[in-house]
Amino acid sequence: MANILVAGAGVVGTAVGHGFSQHEHKITFVDPDAEARRRVGELGFVAVEPDDVSLADIDVVFVAVSAPTGEQGVDTACLRMATRTLGEALTRGFRTRYPVIVYRCTVPPGTTRILSKLLEAVSGLRAGVHFGVAYSPEYLRAESAHEDFLHPDVTTVGVIGDDERTWRIVRDLYQHFSCPLARVSPEDAEFQKYVHNLFNAVKISFFNEMRTTAGHLGIRDVDDLFLITARSAEGMRNPLYGIADLGPYGGSCLPKDVAAWLLEMAQRSIESPMVAAAQAVNRRTGNSQVRCR
Template identity: 35%
Template sequence: MSGIRVGVVGAGYVGLTTAVCFGERGVDVVSVDVDRAKVERLNAGRPTIAEPGLAEALRAGLATGALRFTADPGALADRDVVFVCVPTPSAADGSADLGAVESVAERLGEVLSPGAVVALKSTVPVGTTRRLSATLAPRGIHAVSNPEFLREGHAVDDFRQPDRMVAGSDDAGAAEAVCRVYGARSGPILRMSPESAELAKYASNAFLAVKSSYANSLAALCANVGADVSEVTRCMGADDRIGSAFLNPGPGWGGSCLPKDTAALVHTARMHGVTLAEVEACRATNAAQAGRVADALTRTTGLPLTSMRVTALGLTFKAHTSDTRDSPALSVCAHLGSEGAHVQGYDPELAAIDPDVLAAARVTAVDDPYRATKAADAVVILTEWPEFGDLDWAMVAEQSPDAVVLDTRNVLDPDVVDRAGLRYLGNGRMFGNRRRG
């Protein structure tokens, strides 16, 4: 590779994927995390997150000696480029909490040698990179905004085959050092000011949130006018000016990025006298989705939530991950539970989900989907796990013959559910000649 020595601070989704994928390429990588138990587990070749392809890449990097993990920031002293991948959660006012980023930057200023580059992958408000650059400059250290665009559940593939790489800096040499670490497989390289790079990340995520909320609003309209949202969005997605991504309706959007990033973007805009009405509206639409699910259940079953037994299939915020941060599935569960429903939940990644998180969402965990659906008044598909389409719905019907199946993700075959004798309710869909949305 380039011979550049790389450091990565933070071994969460972004940091671990970054370290592991550079390591499998033969880049000399030191990854630092404050969690010593996590460090030990990773050095033993056991990934701490569920992500397709990550375990194999982790073991490959460790086997060659290119990759190693430590809790000692001093191990970064000889690094040429250090990627900062620590959380920037929402503060009470919606702004991004930069405590972790600032703490790491201060420590790196003490540890790194002159000429080193700090690449900020953490999503930070406009002006953060320039401010940190000014702080680090007297020590001869440069800062570059290098936002990530990794999708959970596809993070390794996205890193290996990126659709773009952004380097935001006024220092051409520092930006070039970051680009050289990625090498020829970086995808299109977009160089810009740090302010543009920071805002581009927020703008991208907010646009996806707006698009997703629009799909949910369309689904609600389709249910009332007799249209099928899957047909409507198929037409929309065929237009290359729109595209099909993020047009699938669901119980809302969540995860570690969209909720906090839309909140931070709205906060930044207000601080500068700008109203982002579109983003504010999409957040309001998203917050209403749990109530929409509850209304659909009471209307269809004819039962009050206080006497309803609900099975939630899918608890993570999306399929192919164990992440429950700001999961819309858990938001729905918490809303149903707060209204008096008894909620049992199953997820293919249940073993990796913190029981305290489920308890906070008023979910009783059941480790088998058929036991979870026993004696249910309603079965709600909340995460788009493909496994749910393969369930034996006739078996579900035997033990819950009067259950309504509410498919918020539209991932089931309505005919299969109908033949099993269960009532199918899609999200803004038509089924046969009968309205089921």
């Protein structure tokens, strides 16, 4: 059994705490918001204020605080505040353990490494020597976060430095979850989380565009047509389709059909920005020919 501290009692943090508690780990939450502490307290968890944080008996800290998008990009104010709190906690008391701090927020590549250096600056200790740092992105949906955490399809972990001790600690925590465990660099893990989210955004946007276009063309029952597409298009039924480094699309189908579609839409005064973007991206990346599927 591990002693786990969860920094942040929002949707992600609560799912993390609840999920690990199902495997008999001891969970404590820390959050500056009294209402958040009250909510997790009603679920049976101990919740403390940042000033009361102690890492003396903590094995792993999962940082799941807010990282919203601001005018200058990702706002890391809460992340930096939580990191300072943890750095200060690292300086208090005699440490008989090797606490590992795992960040979960969606952040630009390089952020975890910056936060690791902040932990070192505040604590006067060294990552990889006195404590461990890792990044493990969450793949949770707000409406089913608890179930998603308990039944993951994959778990990704990026460890700061050549730190086998941190890797083993995090790996052992996840051993009860039946899913592949991918070890990559922290920057790779941060990048992959954006690839994950942005792919979902692009796919949703494409079908929203097609739904709007169908309305302009007087085509009904479009949802039924999309279900057929889910079976007919290899890009829908084969998760590996399109990810190989084969250059831009080519062959006898895709380039000509994209061009024909855009010309037809222009003649009908119907906008098709997602399809136009696909053409523009592939034109910029070259003219390698790949097989049409």
